[in-house]
Amino acid sequence: MIEFRDVHKFYDKLHVIRGIDLSITKGEVVVICGPSGSGKSTLIRLVNQLEILSRGDILVDGQSVASLRSRSLRQLRTQIGFVFQQFNxxxxxxxxxxxxxxxxxxxxxxxxxxxxxxxxxxxxxxxxxxxxxxxxxxxxxxxxxxxxxxxxxxxPKILLFDEPTSALDPEMIGEVLTVMRDLATSGITMLVVTHEMGFARELADLVVFIDQGVILENAKPSDFFLSPQHPRTRQFLRQLLSPLHTAND
Incomplete structure (x- = not known):
């Protein structure tokens, strides 16, 4: 449903996304996590070209977004739902x-x-x-x-969530996650940028960890949380989940 092919994004000389390759199949729920400034939000904004690709390509349901003109891009955006941090x-x-x-x-x-x-x-x-x-x-x-x-x-065929609970008070996060859980079990393809690791552990088919614009870890939730392979992933999980210490070092 979504395929990233050697995707790059520059802001002048700042290299924000660095050669990302990732495939998401129809109906999958993929959670993208990582530290602030790692390029998570930029990556999903590239899917419907809210940010313009610098190099590489993204295929959405087999269609290249890099070559779309304005009319075709508007059509594509009707098939891709985007939920922002600030409700807009x-x-x-x-x-x-x-x-x-x-x-x-x-x-x-x-x-x-x-x-x-x-x-x-x-x-x-x-x-x-x-x-x-x-x-x-x-x-x-x-x-x-x-x-x-x-x-x-x-x-839409695809739902993109850009940290949908980050602007909420803690007591309000649960009601939004309840709706997202319902959607995650409905069969729609979802790409979710979030720090809600409970959601990732429970409902994601795949968890992707990004740092400095590069995918460092790409695994099923069971592997991601119980046996992360990259040292930076283990450090991130320790900081995020402390004092739970879910990830092994």
Missing amino acids: LYPHLTAEQNITLALRKVLSITPKDATLRAVELLERVGLADKRQAYPAQLSGGQQQRVAIARTLAMR
Whole structure:
């Protein structure tokens, strides 16, 4: 479903992504983790060209993104849902309107059908009673769940999550992870940048560790957490999971 082929990203002379090769099959849940500034978010933003490739290529469902022109790129983006750290909801629109806007403007769905889909998705993320609430009337966790519902409304083939819980208070993280768990078992392809190692351990098919723009570890969760091979991975897990000391040295 997604294939990275010798992917590089430069910002002037700063080499952020350094020759990444990675294949993600349909229906897989892949968690990308690593220290701050390692290139995790940049990598997934390259998938739908929110960041432009410097070198190499990414294939999405067999289609090269490097050669896409604007019209084809817009089509591709309708198939790839992106959930940001900051929820990016329109503050002047209700939860329902935030979901129906793209359905009406991009997919040309009738207002009635768009509303039906919005109601169905708000129910799925546990916010059926917040249809008419504005973002300012919602908690951070609720806003992120609306953002996920908005992303699902386009019926994407792929979901990209860029640290979806990092802007949330600890007590709100669980409600977002509950929705993500439901999605992870639904068969949709997911690429998730996160430090939520419980989610990675429980639901990921593959855990990828990136540092300084390079993949240092790429393994099933059982191997990643119990017997990480790279010293930098072991150091990262010790720091992240301390005092649990889940990873062996």
